[in-house]
Amino acid sequence: MKTARWIASLTALAVLAGGIASAARGAPEPSARFITDDQGRALFLRGFNTASSAKSTPDALPELTEADIDREYRDMGTNFVRFLIQWRAVEPQPGIYDTKYLDKVAERVRWYGERGYHVMLDMHQDLWGNGITPSGEAGNGAPGWATHLDGLPVATDQPTWEMYYLEPGVIRAFDHFWNTTGEHPELMDHYAKAWKAVAARFAGDPVVLGYDLMNEPWGGSVQGPQFEAGPLAALYRRTIAEIRSVDRDSWIFLEPQAVGVNWGLPSALPYFDDPRDGEARIALAPHLYPLPLDLGEDYTAGSKEWIDRTLGWWRDNVLRTADRLRAPILLGEFGLDMTRPGASDLVTGVVRLGEHMRMGMAYWSRDPGSWGPYDEGGSPTPLVAAYARPYPRVIGGVPVAIGSDARSLTVTFDANGTGPTEVYLPAAGFPDGGAASEGEATWDPARRILTVRTKPAGRITLTITPK
Numbered sequence: 001m002k003t004a005r006w007i008a009s010l011t012a013l014a015v016l017a018g019g020i021a022s023a024a025r026g027a028p029e030p031s032a033r034f035i036t037d038d039q040g041r042a043l044f045l046r047g048f049n050t051a052s053s054a055k056s057t058p059d060a061l062p063e064l065t066e067a068d069i070d071r072e073y074r075d076m077g078t079n080f081v082r083f084l085i086q087w088r089a090v091e092p093q094p095g096i097y098d099t100k101y102l103d104k105v106a107e108r109v110r111w112y113g114e115r116g117y118h119v120m121l122d123m124h125q126d127l128w129g130n131g132i133t134p135s136g137e138a139g140n141g142a143p144g145w146a147t148h149l150d151g152l153p154v155a156t157d158q159p160t161w162e163m164y165y166l167e168p169g170v171i172r173a174f175d176h177f178w179n180t181t182g183e184h185p186e187l188m189d190h191y192a193k194a195w196k197a198v199a200a201r202f203a204g205d206p207v208v209l210g211y212d213l214m215n216e217p218w219g220g221s222v223q224g225p226q227f228e229a230g231p232l233a234a235l236y237r238r239t240i241a242e243i244r245s246v247d248r249d250s251w252i253f254l255e256p257q258a259v260g261v262n263w264g265l266p267s268a269l270p271y272f273d274d275p276r277d278g279e280a281r282i283a284l285a286p287h288l289y290p291l292p293l294d295l296g297e298d299y300t301a302g303s304k305e306w307i308d309r310t311l312g313w314w315r316d317n318v319l320r321t322a323d324r325l326r327a328p329i330l331l332g333e334f335g336l337d338m339t340r341p342g343a344s345d346l347v348t349g350v351v352r353l354g355e356h357m358r359m360g361m362a363y364w365s366r367d368p369g370s371w372g373p374y375d376e377g378g379s380p381t382p383l384v385a386a387y388a389r390p391y392p393r394v395i396g397g398v399p400v401a402i403g404s405d406a407r408s409l410t411v412t413f414d415a416n417g418t419g420p421t422e423v424y425l426p427a428a429g430f431p432d433g434g435a436a437s438e439g440e441a442t443w444d445p446a447r448r449i450l451t452v453r454t455k456p457a458g459r460i461t462l463t464i465t466p467k
């Protein structure tokens with residue numbers, strides 16, 4: 001535990017120094033780039049990571065039924081899912097792709113599509129892969145044939161799961177993957193081609209919005225800018241090229257390294273060209289986990305002020321990175337134990353941050369338990385009430401400002417004739433639907449969606465209030 005405390009303290013100091021440096025540079029403007037649907041409308045995505053269970057199930061699929069999706073929609077009106085897939089299942093043997101696995105993924109994509117969701121496929125890893133320990137339960141993601149520990153130890157009595165990342169065997173596995181050792185140059189190529197196989201399967205599927213290339217990348221013995229601008233950027237460029245060779249249109253989501261950036265430190269991820277006709281479709285997909293919360297503080301009293309400060313550093317550094325990449329932003333993960341004091345206020349704070357930054361988000365995670373929307377017994381946690389807010393699912397123009405509270409939603413945008421704006425209105429604040437301040441509004445009571453057709457040009461400020 002002493003090591004973990006040391007690391008936490010040093011990290012806290014680094015985040016503090018990084019934050020002070022960030023604040024000194026002044027707050028950047030929110031991004032004016034957006035993830036768009038096939039009509040060109042701006043998407044405002046709201047959903048969950050589904051699901052952590054995929055890390056350990058034998059078939060690498062999340063424990064999920066269609067009824068689960070129906071309940072999630074009924075309770076919170078989500079429109080998006082960060083769907084976890086596993087390299088170990090995509091490519092069980094080198095160069096052999098499991099089409100039956102991809103068919104099962106496609107079946108779940110269809111479940112979401114039939115309910116109006118957008119799906120982002122997340123090639124998920126934590127701690128490299130299931131092969132880092134003999135029992136296979138610690139890590140997930142990479143297949144056994146790509147796991148080379150060279151006999152180095154991986155202690156299994158870790159005080160916290162993230163400490164596995166510091167084990168010699170795990171660092172070696174990553175060092176081989178990133179070719180830091182120079183002994184396995186083939187691994188990154190396999191990874192990029194595994195993505196090509198996935199993209200070839202889903203190219204043209206209107207439900208699949210795009211691909212999140214790697215969950216929370218870890219550089220092993222190479223860290224920070226040397227990692228992000230080095231091997232991580234090289235992997236991303238190779239993978240973008242492989243995907244674009246079979247899929248010219250899906251969005252490609254790139255994550256910075258997790259360490260430091262999840263907490264608010266700046267990323268050194270460079271710009272990436274998108275070899276497609278038309279506008280680039282590359283988005284930045286960071287995660288947000290305020291360090292004070294990771295260190296056990298709650299979003300209450302004294303700590304709330306510090307956590308808000310780190311949220312500001314996170315916001316400013318992510319906006320700067322997105323500007324460098326010339327990319328829209330999607331918050332791929334945020335989450336916490338909903339039994340902690342102040343948890344609902346933190347969720348509300350992140351939702352408001354998303355409105356300010358005009359970015360979509362996926363909560364971590366959809367799994368049953370104290371972090372999720374439903375506990376082990378299936379009863380709602382406070383997350384359902386905190387996450388079920390009015391929001392614009394899709395906007396028929398360039399978003400300028402989004403704001404909401406329990407009983408109102410205001411969306412300001414520059415209309416561009418791409419189509420109507422659709423807003424979700426939860427039953428709690430809008431029992432009989434909503435009224436629009438302008439345009440022609442159509443209410444769908446079954447899906448709780450108000451569709452508003454406004455003039456096709458000019459600045460629109462749409463205010464939705466309960467009917």
Ligand SMILES: CN(C)c1ccc(C(=O)NC[C@H]2N[C@H](CO)[C@@H](O)[C@@H]2O)cc1
Pocket residue numbers: 126162165215216218258259262289333364
């Ligand atoms: C030392 N490293 C590399 C590290 C430490 C901590 C996290 C983390 O908390 N991540 C936040 C959440 N994201 C994963 C799933 O992607 C969850 O298991 C974590 O709670 C990541 C990496």
